[in-house]
Amino acid sequence: MTNNYKNLRFLQEKRFPKTLLSIAMLSAASFASAQQAEPASSDSAELLEEVVVSGIRASMDRNLDIKRMSGAIVDAITAEDIGKFPDKNVADSLQRVPGIVINRDGGEGAQVSIRGLSSDLTFTQLNGNFIASSPGEPSRSFDYTLLPANFIQRVEVFKSPEARLDEGGVGGTVILHTRKPLDMDANSGILNVEATYADVTEEFEPNFSGMYSWKNDDETLGFLVGYTRQERTNRTLSGTAEPGGGWRWIGDSPAVDVNGNEFTDSTRRFGPITDASGTTHEGAWIPQVVGTTVLEESREREGIQLSGQWQPTERMELGVNVYHFSLSQDRTESQFMIPEWRYNPDYLTDVHYDSSGTVVTGVDFANTPDNQNLEFPWILGGYIEEESTSDTYDFNFAYEGDGYHVKAIVGHTESEGGPSESWRAAYKATNPAAGPNSDIVESAAQVAGWNLNGRVNMYTDPNILTNLLNGFGGNADIGSTNSSFAVSDLEEDYMQLDVEFDVEFGIFTTIHTGMKYRSSALHRETRNTFFVEQETIDGLNNGTIDPDDLGDLGYQRIGGNPETRDILNTSPEDNITGGFGINVMPTINWGRYRSIVSSNYEKYTRREPNFIFEVEEDITSAYLQGDFAHNDIRGNVGVRVVQTDVSTLSTDLFTYLIDDIVDGAPRDSNGNLPRTSGEDRLIDVFTPINQDTDYTHVLPSFNIAWDATDYLVVRGALAKTMSRPGLSDLASPQRLTFVSQEWSDDRASENVVQEQGWSGRGGNDGLEPLEAVQADLSVEYYYAEGSAVGAALFSKEIDNFVVPLQISLTNNFDGFRDIVPAGNITIEPFETFANGTDATSRGIELFAQHAFDNGFGLYANYTYNDTNQADVSLNGEKVGESALVGSSEDQYNLSAYYENDDFSVRVSYNRRGEQILGLSDGINTFADEYEQIDVNASVNLTPDLTLTASIINLTEEEEFVRLGNDTSARLLRSSYSGRRAFLGLNYQF
Numbered sequence: 001m002t003n004n005y006k007n008l009r010f011l012q013e014k015r016f017p018k019t020l021l022s023i024a025m026l027s028a029a030s031f032a033s034a035q036q037a038e039p040a041s042s043d044s045a046e047l048l049e050e051v052v053v054s055g056i057r058a059s060m061d062r063n064l065d066i067k068r069m070s071g072a073i074v075d076a077i078t079a080e081d082i083g084k085f086p087d088k089n090v091a092d093s094l095q096r097v098p099g100i101v102i103n104r105d106g107g108e109g110a111q112v113s114i115r116g117l118s119s120d121l122t123f124t125q126l127n128g129n130f131i132a133s134s135p136g137e138p139s140r141s142f143d144y145t146l147l148p149a150n151f152i153q154r155v156e157v158f159k160s161p162e163a164r165l166d167e168g169g170v171g172g173t174v175i176l177h178t179r180k181p182l183d184m185d186a187n188s189g190i191l192n193v194e195a196t197y198a199d200v201t202e203e204f205e206p207n208f209s210g211m212y213s214w215k216n217d218d219e220t221l222g223f224l225v226g227y228t229r230q231e232r233t234n235r236t237l238s239g240t241a242e243p244g245g246g247w248r249w250i251g252d253s254p255a256v257d258v259n260g261n262e263f264t265d266s267t268r269r270f271g272p273i274t275d276a277s278g279t280t281h282e283g284a285w286i287p288q289v290v291g292t293t294v295l296e297e298s299r300e301r302e303g304i305q306l307s308g309q310w311q312p313t314e315r316m317e318l319g320v321n322v323y324h325f326s327l328s329q330d331r332t333e334s335q336f337m338i339p340e341w342r343y344n345p346d347y348l349t350d351v352h353y354d355s356s357g358t359v360v361t362g363v364d365f366a367n368t369p370d371n372q373n374l375e376f377p378w379i380l381g382g383y384i385e386e387e388s389t390s391d392t393y394d395f396n397f398a399y400e401g402d403g404y405h406v407k408a409i410v411g412h413t414e415s416e417g418g419p420s421e422s423w424r425a426a427y428k429a430t431n432p433a434a435g436p437n438s439d440i441v442e443s444a445a446q447v448a449g450w451n452l453n454g455r456v457n458m459y460t461d462p463n464i465l466t467n468l469l470n471g472f473g474g475n476a477d478i479g480s481t482n483s484s485f486a487v488s489d490l491e492e493d494y495m496q497l498d499v500e501f502d503v504e505f506g507i508f509t510t511i512h513t514g515m516k517y518r519s520s521a522l523h524r525e526t527r528n529t530f531f532v533e534q535e536t537i538d539g540l541n542n543g544t545i546d547p548d549d550l551g552d553l554g555y556q557r558i559g560g561n562p563e564t565r566d567i568l569n570t571s572p573e574d575n576i577t578g579g580f581g582i583n584v585m586p587t588i589n590w591g592r593y594r595s596i597v598s599s600n601y602e603k604y605t606r607r608e609p610n611f612i613f614e615v616e617e618d619i620t621s622a623y624l625q626g627d628f629a630h631n632d633i634r635g636n637v638g639v640r641v642v643q644t645d646v647s648t649l650s651t652d653l654f655t656y657l658i659d660d661i662v663d664g665a666p667r668d669s670n671g672n673l674p675r676t677s678g679e680d681r682l683i684d685v686f687t688p689i690n691q692d693t694d695y696t697h698v699l700p701s702f703n704i705a706w707d708a709t710d711y712l713v714v715r716g717a718l719a720k721t722m723s724r725p726g727l728s729d730l731a732s733p734q735r736l737t738f739v740s741q742e743w744s745d746d747r748a749s750e751n752v753v754q755e756q757g758w759s760g761r762g763g764n765d766g767l768e769p770l771e772a773v774q775a776d777l778s779v780e781y782y783y784a785e786g787s788a789v790g791a792a793l794f795s796k797e798i799d800n801f802v803v804p805l806q807i808s809l810t811n812n813f814d815g816f817r818d819i820v821p822a823g824n825i826t827i828e829p830f831e832t833f834a835n836g837t838d839a840t841s842r843g844i845e846l847f848a849q850h851a852f853d854n855g856f857g858l859y860a861n862y863t864y865n866d867t868n869q870a871d872v873s874l875n876g877e878k879v880g881e882s883a884l885v886g887s888s889e890d891q892y893n894l895s896a897y898y899e900n901d902d903f904s905v906r907v908s909y910n911r912r913g914e915q916i917l918g919l920s921d922g923i924n925t926f927a928d929e930y931e932q933i934d935v936n937a938s939v940n941l942t943p944d945l946t947l948t949a950s951i952i953n954l955t956e957e958e959e960f961v962r963l964g965n966d967t968s969a970r971l972l973r974s975s976y977s978g979r980r981a982f983l984g985l986n987y988q989f
Contacts, residue, residue: 055080056897056904057851060859061786064849066156071627071636072703073160073717073776073792082179082988083150083190083211087934088950090152090176091144096893097157098792098845098861099172101886101912106234106297107198107953107977111141114159114172115794116841116865116887118802120726121770123169126176126323126392129411130166130492130518135388136418138488138522138727140168146327146390148228148303150192150209153179159794160717160776161701163625163638164498164512170723170772170798180319181222182309184213187989194948194984199577199956200235200977201296207231207984211305220312226305234297237579238975239456241287243337247963247970251282256358268829270340275348276366284353285970286360290450291337291378292458292580294573294587300328319396328387333424334573334587335380336458338365338450347374352451359970362451375428376448377460382424383590384485388417405500411493418487421603423529425556425593427564429464455958455974457581465572465586471565483529484608492520510627512638518619522727526611531555531601540604547606555601567593578958578976613650613731613763617724619643625701635704644724645694648731648765691765697722711783715792717776725767729802729833734762736827760809761831764874768800768835778845786851791844798839803872803882804918806831832874839870839884855900862892867916882924888913905937914965925972928960944989950982 059080066076075097079085087093091109095102102109103119111119124142125131133143158165158173165173189212195204207230215222241247249255249269272282306322342348342365352362367374394411446461498514505511528550536553539545545553555561573585625638701719708714736758778792809830843865851857865888869881890913897906911931918925933954939947958976962969 056086056899056906057786057855057857059086060849060851060857062154064782064786064788066154068713068780068782068788071634071705072158072162073715073778075157075159076154078154079152081190082184082188083192083209084986085149085152086936088149088952088982089144090147090149090155092934092952093149094155094157094174095910095912096859096861096895096908098847098893099159099794099843099863099865099891100157101888101891101915104959104977105145106236106299107980108145108234110143110145112144112174113886114157114169114174115796115843115863116867116884117171117796117798118726118884118886119171120729120802121169121171121723121886122174123166123172123723124174124176125166127178127321127394128166128175129392129394129409129494129496130413130520131176131323131390131392132413132415132490132492133388133390134415134417134488134490136386136486136488138490138524140724140726142174143388145299146301146325146388147176148209148230148301148325150190150211150228151178151226151303151305153177160703160774161699161719161721162636162703163623163640163699163701164514166516167621167640167642167697167699167721168723170721170770170796178305178307178321178323179211179213179224179226180309181213181215181224181307182219182311184215184222184224186213186215186217186219186222188213189989191987191989192984194982196232196980196982198233198235198978198980200237200575201233202575203233205231205233207982215309220310222309224305224307226303228301228303230299230301232299232301234295234299234977236293236295236297236975236977237576238293238295238973239291239458239580240293240973241290241452241456241970242972243289243291246972247285247287250284250286250360253283255285270343273343273348273351274345275351276345277349278345279351281351281360284358284360286343286363287452287970289337289339290363290452290456290458291335291380292456292582292585294334294585295331296334297329297331300326302326315400317398319398321392321394321396323390323392325390326387327389330385332383332590333381334585334590336460336582336585336587337378337380338363338376338448338458339378342374342376350449361453362449364447364449366447374446374448377464377586378426378428379586379588380424380426381588381590382422383594384419385421386417386419388415390415403502407498407500408496410495412491413494414489414491416487416489419485419527421529421605422485423483423531425561425588427588429468452971455580455960456971459583462584465568465584468568468586469565469570471563484526484611485529486524486526488522488524490520490522492518494518507628507630507633508626509629512625512627513623515622516620518617520615520617520619522615524613524728524732526608528606528608530604530606531597532604533558534602537602537604550604550606555597560597560600562593562596566596577978578956579974610651611733613648613728613733615727615731616647618645632707633704634707635702637702638700640699640701641696642699642722643694643696644769646692646724646730648691648693650731650733650763650765695769697769697771711781713780713782715776715778715780717774719774721772721774723770725769725802726833728763729804730763730765730767732763734760734832736760758827759829760827764833766875767802767833770798770800770802772796772798784851786857787849789846789848791846793844794842796841798841798870798884799837800835801839801870801884802833803836803885804831805834805872805874805879807874807879809874834872834874834879836870836872836882836884838868840866840868841884841887842866855898857897857899859895860893862890864890882918883916885916885918888915902940903938905935908934908936910934917961923964926962926965926969928962930957930959931955932957938986944987946986946988948982948984948986952980952982953977954979 059078062078063076067074077086077093089109091102091112094100094112099115101113103111112122113119114122119141120139133146135143154177156175192209194207196207197204209228211226213224251272255269272280274280304324308320310318347365349366350364351360354361365374392413394409396409398407448460450458496516501511503511530550532553536545540547567588569587569589573587576582621640621642623638623640625636627636699720703717706714774796776792776794778790780788780790782788806829808826808828810826843863845863847861849859867883867887869883871878872880872882893910895906895908913929915927916924917927935951935954937949941947956979958974960974961972963972964970
């Protein structure tokens with residue numbers, strides 16, 4: 001009988017709890033072994049060793065075989081051949097599995113959600129073990145943009161758990177399998193050269209990958225090396241009504257949501273607004289800022305795999321694996337914004353509403369006859385250099401005895417990521433009459449406006465670019481608060497021991513037992529980029545300059561920022577193929593901007609010692625599982641016991657700012673109103689917060705399959721699962737800020753703006769681990785080779801799911817009386833995370849796959865997921881209701897293909913229903929339904945050489961996010977990442 005291999009780690013330095021250790025000691029004796037996880041059943045594992053996959057149909061046949069023979073509820077994706085995964089991105093392939101929804105980054109699949117749960121609750125493993133990925137802001141969700149798809153041999157998605165599988169995937173567990181040299185022919189491999197083209201960039205860029213595998217004649221020693229390098233320019237076009245304060249209520253009456261529910265304590269509001277005709281507008285929602293964004297990103301992805309296997313005896317195997325993945329993402333961001341500065345009768349000419357009259361969908365502005373300064377557009381943007389790496393090493397050992405099998409693995413995975421430089425700048429148009437070339441009479445922004453009909457659309461005076469190039473741009477404003485960025489590093493050591501006994505004990509045929517130990521550490525910190533004079537750096541080094549003063553010593557504070565005319569692109573942003581609409585969009589050349597600044601100033605990066613959080617976790621688990629079979633019944637039953645020790649550290653921040661500005665005073669040369677001497681105060685108080693938590697979970701699982709006929713399989717599953725809270729959700733520092741500001745523009749009639757109060761954001765170290773009880777029932781009918789239909793019912797009862805919040809919070813901070821008033825204070829808004837309780841996710845999955853004899857084939861699936869509005873509580877009080885974050889009500893896929901000996905083509909259609917993203921002001925935010933069509937084709941030029949072609953997002957679909965989901969929903973953002981084509985040559989030897 002062949003074994004099921006499960007990765008296991010040995011204890012190192014720290015001791016296991018005695019009750020857990022005894023399980024492993026009794027079962028393991030003194031053997032140690034390791035091997036890659038083989039989660040499929042023993043029959044499936046044997047099948048995988050015998051089948052040679054080639055082509056679309058063979059790959060889909062193999063997927064069905066894995067699904068059919070598995071002891072749990074599993075879906076699989078296999079490579080059509082060496083280095084030929086079905087899609088350019090693993091997540092893009094996973095979206096075609098029933099019940100899976102993906103989130104994209106730059107048009108590529110980045111995170112995976114299963115059956116209506118957050119991507120943080122999808123546990124992704126490489127060969128059965130955790131793989132670290134750290135894109136700056138840490139997450140438990142694996143970043144699939146980091147992983148080259150051509151390294152992957154197959155992917156298995158476990159929707160029902162087994163005791164031998166690692167815990168952590170309440171949504172499900174995704175196991176990525178790479179190739180092993182002893183499974184490949186000697187001196188075999190691939191070379192692939194490919195070019196890619198995107199409509200948003202209009203550039204051709206190269207990709208290269210190769211793999212070579214060797215083994216000796218006795219097939220006892222083998223080595224494999226794989227390398228891939230991809231270059232890609234991504235360009236994402238986005239419209240937004242989200243920055244600043246998001247949507248705000250107009251008027252003094254209680255704010256209401258689109259359903260008429262009141263927010264009596266909401267301060268996210270403006271007072272009544274009056275336009276040029278004297279009409280007063282109130283009792284509706286209006287965005288604070290509307291704008292467009294062009295994000296251009298240069299991505300370079302590199303991957304390396306080194307694997308070795310040695311079988312010194314027929315019973316023993318040693319193995320070693322080394323994986324290195326890196327992704328650099330240098331990018332510039334150009335934005336064109338119209339803020340709320342001119343919501344007054346001197347400039348506001350018209351306001352447009354939706355059919356309900358409660359949502360403003362458009363605003364028009366114009367200068368008054370005396371040529372007052374509209375100060376539109378506001379041109380913003382920035383520059384980021386960033387790289388993420390992931391490195392994994394493991395050593396494994398396997399031994400097959402008489403009636404037992406022992407395996408062990410010891411490994412280490414680590415990642416680090418985040419920018420090495422990040423900063424932003426802002427310019428705004430000024431009045432030509434006050435500029436250096438006042439003989440130009442055109443207004444720098446005579447008219448401007450926006451509307452949200454369908455997506456973000458904006459317009460401005462078409463002469464704006466000419467005027468800006470003639471010097472009518474305000475000074476740049478770039479400060480330390482706009483140059484901060486997060487970096488993080490995450491590492492984990494793991495040790496596992498598995499023992500499998502062949503038994504004849506009643507209906508039980510195999511007993512699995514084992515133990516695993518994981519020790520992980522996360523460090524996340526904030527840094528700031530400053531460009532300063534050399535004497536400032538000298539002062540920092542000798543201690544004569546306080547690092548806290550850097551914000552006032554940078555180039556922008558001493559008059560060194562570039563002139564608009566020197567850094568503005570001479571042509572407006574073009575090739576706006578989606579995402580937003582605009583008549584003219586002036587943009588800054590941020591590369592040139594940086595070149596000017598860096599040639600005159602020195603770059604200094606400050607590490608912020610007080611913007612840190614750390615998480616350490618020690619996880620000890622043990623399991624016992626029995627595989628059973630009797631007549632036509634098979635399955636497994638088991639229990640996994642998990643103990644988690646968590647330690648968090650964060651530096652919470654209180655900031656108190658008073659900013660009094662003189663009313664009606666003349667402006668300085670930069671157009672700024674002077675501040676009252678001695679009235680400004682900025683006070684920061686940091687305090688370290690430590691939290692230690694431990695919890696133990698007992699996780700039973702039961703899977704059963706009935707081979708009712710030679711063609712019909714009926715399955716059932718019942719289990720308890722758990723996942724740990726997100727790293728940032730749990731430990732990110734709380735930052736509370738009090739601001740008291742008032743100012744007036746002496747050229748803007750009587751408009752006086754006042755803002756006062758507390759705002760804040762931060763993690764919640766009181767978050768509970770998510771728990772779920774799930775049940776599954778499915779029927780699968782395999783009526784012909786490569787053909788099947790099936791239906792599955794699933795139900796999850798979930799507690800402690802995490803919801804991102806934006807709320808009004810009242811709390812007591814008497815410990816900081818020098819800064820915070822005694823007693824309760826109200827923070828509006830406060831952004832944090834809370835647990836939801838008594839949530840349900842129930843639904844049905846349907847699939848059908850048919851292979852015709854003439855080379856055609858079809859694959860289709862549909863998932864319906866019903867989630868309830870569950871209570872969300874913070875500090876023991878209900879703060880709202882939310883459905884499960886990440887869930888979509890429905891999703892379906894359709895793929896049609898044709899292949900013969902010389903040619904193949906596949907067309908795939910994917911549609912994701914409306915997706916729930918979070919809770920803001922008591923209202924859910926939603927991603928609109930999204931659909932995409934992809935096409936893949938290949939032509940065999942010779943038996944070894946293949947011409948390949950693909951088109952991703954053939955119909956140029958856009959993504960939309962809204963606040964609320966009825967006819968009065970408020971648009972938050974729209975985006976388009978392009979249609980991309982690939983053309984390449986694949987040589988297999």
